[in-house]
Amino acid sequence: MVSNDQSISFFLLLNQPFQLASFRSSIQSLSRSAWKAWEPVTMIPCLTKDRLSIHLLHRQACLNSQNIYIDPESRLQVLTRYAHLQRGKCCGNQCRHCPYGHMNAEINFSRPQKIFNTSYYE
Secondary structure: OOOHHHHHHHHHHHHHHHHHHHHHHHHHOOOHHHHHHHHHHOOHHHOOHHHHHHHHHHHHHHHOOOOEEEOOOOOOEEEOHHHHHHHOOOOOOOOOOOOOOOOOOOOOOOOOOOOEOOOOEO
C-alpha cells in the first residue's frame, strides 16, 4: 500500500521538469525588489570592510542582472547568486554565492568546508 507521503513525493518527482521550467522563466524576470529579499539575511555590522566590499559588489551585480563580478582582492571572476539561480541547481563546487546551501558539494576532508558569513560563503 502506498502512503500519502509517498504519492505526494512521486507526484512532485514527475512534475519536477515543469516546476524547473517555470522557475527558470521567473528568474529571468526578477525585478530589483525581488533581490532585496536577500538583504535581511545579511548582518552588515558583522562584516569587515573587505567583506562588505564583496557584499556590495555582488549586490550591485545581481541588481544589474550580471552573471559575474570581479573579486577586488584576487581579480578573479566570481559567479553571482543571479547566475546560480539561472542554472537552477547547486553545481557542487562550493561557490561563494551558492543559494542552494552547497547541497551537491561533496565532503572533502582535504578541502575545508566554507562557512556562511551572513552574506556569502568563505
